[in-house]
Amino acid sequence: DVKVTQSSRYLVKRTGEKVFLECVQDMDHENMFWYRQDPGLGLRLIYFSYDVKMKEKGDIPEGYSVSREKKERFSLILESASTNQTSMYLCASSSEARNEKLFFGSGTQLSVL
């Protein structure tokens, strides 16, 4: 079974803190994604990576950066957390051959106070 693991299920941070969200997948997938999910807005793509060290901005990249130094790991960084970044963050991966079948991690509920 494909496994996408996110480092924390719940996280509470203060405004201005630097926040790291980690994601690891064990299926040797080329593609990895970071989404945020908010009520009524659905999933919105923050960043996408199609290979090691390669990244593309999604729909809402402002205030975020990413790092993909190894194929299995994709990190999301909030440089200076703000209250409007309180959200559910979902990491996903997919293979190049079947890029529409996304496997999601169980999510990190981030609260910024």
Added chain:
Amino acid sequence: RKEVEQDPGPFNVPEGATVAFNCTYSNSASQSFFWYRQDCRKEPKLLMSVYSSGNEDGRFTAQLNRASQYISLLIRDSKLSDSATYLCVVNGGSSASKIIFGSGTRLSIRP
């Protein structure tokens, strides 16, 4: 206008009923279409792909209408375990970064 729109629901139907919901998309160049299911406080999971000819998987039938730019999901003989949010997903291009999720339709099946 949102790129992918769904009726948020909730749809509240009795067990055994047939329920259907639609999803409209704005990009006529969209290439592939899917339904994902998301249980409460869980991650989304792929339910089924939607093909031009329509496709069926047990009690679930998905259809695509390119002319009117909508896809549909029909659930027959609904079960309590079908209670979930159903996400319409559209791939607007060949890159995985063009995958767009609808905000979901909530379905609740009552005994």
